[in-house]
Amino acid sequence: KENMFQKVVSHAKEYGFVFPSSEIYGGLQAVYDYGSNGVELRNNIKKYWWASMVQMHENIVGLDASIFMDPKVWKASGHVDAFNDPLVDNKDSKKRYRADVLIEDLMAKYQGKIEKEVTKAQKRFGDDFDKEQFLATNPNVLRNQKKIDEIEAKFKTALEADDMEGLKAIIEENNIVCPISGTCNWTDVRQFNLMFSTELGAVAGDSNKVYLRPETAQGIFVNFLNVMNTSRQRPPFGIAQIGKAFRNEIVARQFIFRMREFEQMEMQFFIQPGTEMKWYEYWKEQRMKFHTAVGNADNYVFHDHLKTAHYANAAVDIEFKFPFGQKELEGIHSRTDFDLSAHQELSSKKLQYFDHELGKNVVPYVVETSVGLDRMFLSILTGAYTEEEVEGKSRTYLKFHPGLAPIKAAVFPLTKKDGLPEKAREVMNEIKFDHNVSYEEKDAIGKRYTRQDLIGTPYCITVDHQTLEDNTVTVRERDTTEQFRLPIAELKAYLDKHCSL
Ligand code: ATP
Structure with a gap:
């Protein structure tokens, strides 16, 4: 399995998914860059998460808070003393x-x-x-x-x-x-504090010390009233955010599993105190469904926290069976009113809503779901990496859910002559406005299939001489390697149907 992990790491580099940061200088430990295929996969994961939260829930809205915040935020949240x-x-x-x-x-x-x-x-x-x-x-x-x-x-x-x-x-x-x-x-x-700090403004010193946020959640808490009032929401409602977080991890290993600069996808769900266990169970179920809809269900396991963090009264992880062991992928925490009450106290600003049922102003409770984008990327990549032996021939491919695949379809003219490249461009124009497609004309078709398999492209579309006569193309499916003909006019609908999430 460890060997398999090494293969995935090499594959990620060789096929443009992940590179060590500043590699020409030897690489910066626990910091990584995403290449042409990596950035597409990341964007697709983000889109999928955002849709599952904001688009699919009338009572969840988005936010994009900044990385720098008033240092008091981290005092109130407990990060200065306990992170x-x-x-x-x-x-x-x-x-x-x-x-x-x-x-x-x-x-x-x-x-x-x-x-x-x-x-x-x-x-x-x-x-x-x-x-x-x-x-x-x-x-x-x-x-x-x-x-x-x-x-x-x-x-x-x-x-x-x-x-x-x-x-x-x-x-x-x-x-x-x-x-x-x-x-x-x-x-x-x-104890070693994991927050990075720097100075704001031209004068160095403790009075100007600011932190690079170690989680995105606090940006949501301090904007709770702003968002609630401007989006006309009342608990139960949620705020979703995707953004960078920074932690000076002591042991940085296992590739992009534990990074010093990474991205989080967090959603804080504000609720009436006393209803937290209901929502905690709801979000546990929802989040598991989210992962298993795009990955093999056998790889995901709930794991109750050994130690409940300083801010939570119930916490569970969704763990993923990574090649180096079963490890945390996402955390679901019932955070009570820990954060809002702490900010209310330190800022002296009321962070409450009027609860009609209770007939009074209350600080809401919070259930949070928090998943690392990079860690989910790694789960998707390791879950997709497949080596197969078919009729004595070995084949390596990335079995991504088509909705997450960096490229949905590659269009090939069978040869570089007889007007086939021009026809292939026409086919590209039919689908490129709705799907990320690529064009390739070098090498034999078999080689081109192999290249697309290695980056997980679910469909290859070949334009041949018959296309010029009847406007049909050959579609080759990645997982089965089966081929069938389809009219060009039906390609877009086919991809719409098979590459949606
Ligand atoms: P771990 O125990 O692995 O350090 P954590 O319990 O500190 O994680 P949380 O603070 O709950 O993690 O953060 C929520 C999510 O953010 C994690 O489930 C993980 O997916 C992601 N995450 C946390 N730290 C890192 C990191 N250093 N690199 C990449 N992703 C991370």
Whole structure:
């Protein structure tokens, strides 16, 4: 699977999806650029998200707030004091690690041992294998599971109590070593704030310090009244926003999974206090549907938070089975009135609405859905990457949902003569106003199909000599490689139908 991940990373670079930032200078860690196909895929994901929120819900409206905000925003939100990760330095290798990631990796190691036992037994018992029974009785499995449970319990207690000594004790008790030097010469575990800061204006100093927003949500909270009043909404209603966020992540790894500059798609849903569990369940279901409509449902799993963040009373992640493990893709949080009340207190401005049912002014509660655009991009890309063996021939292609594919159709003249290129341009003109299409005339048709497969184009349209006679073209479908003829006049409707989300 790790090997598969390496293949996806190389593929992303080779076919113009993702490049390391400033690559000619060696690449900037955890910062990436999107190439010609990458930017199309990103835009399609954004469009899909925006439509699912703003277009499909009468009571959700959009917002585009700026990255810089008054620093008081981050004081009220708790980010100045609590947006930390536990950090540990290795004195030998001079490498920094997140203590919680080291501990999670340790648990994953024991989980790996369990999976190995299962695979071994599956081979031995074949069809008679009863996995449930095996997990409940095999001594090796039970021993490893006990270890995981013990570590998890200690980990949870330490995290909840903000107990850095406790985290350090888990690292030491389990002889966790530095992955680079192989030694365990650690410094103390300490909290590290993840916000980037800079100075606003010409004079440097603390009084001009501003932060690059670490989440887009706060832009929504501080605009709550502006948006509610100008869009004539009242709770229950939502505000949706797509925008950049910045975090000085300590461990930046796994490609675009954890970046220092990334984009979030967040929606804050403002509701009457007391109704939060109803809306929390509603949004859990909606968000899962959103993902499984464009990806294989087996890859998405709900996972309740081990630790509920400082602002939430209920939180769940939608996790995706990435090649490097099952990890968070999206968070759904019941944030109560934590943020609005904190801003109300610090700004002395009322952030309330008049609730007719309750007969009084109230600070609304909030249920938020928050997904990383780049992380969703990675889930879509790894989910689409397919290697297939058909009749002794291997084929690699990206099995994107057609609605997300960077290019919907590629138009090919069979040869470069006999007026076929001109006819192919005519075909392009029929569809290019509604769909992103590309034109190619180099190389044999087979090679052109392969190139389009590699970037996930769902349809290839070939203009041949018959086209000149009857105005039909050959359409070749990416997944089945099947071909059929279609009148040019029907192409647009065909693509409309098959490439919609
Ligand atoms: P993680 O535990 O992976 O650090 P988080 O719980 O801090 O994530 P949230 O603050 O809930 O994440 O952010 C919401 C979403 O934003 C995440 O589900 C993820 O998709 C995305 N996200 C967060 N941090 C990053 C990052 N450094 N790079 C890319 N996407 C990110």
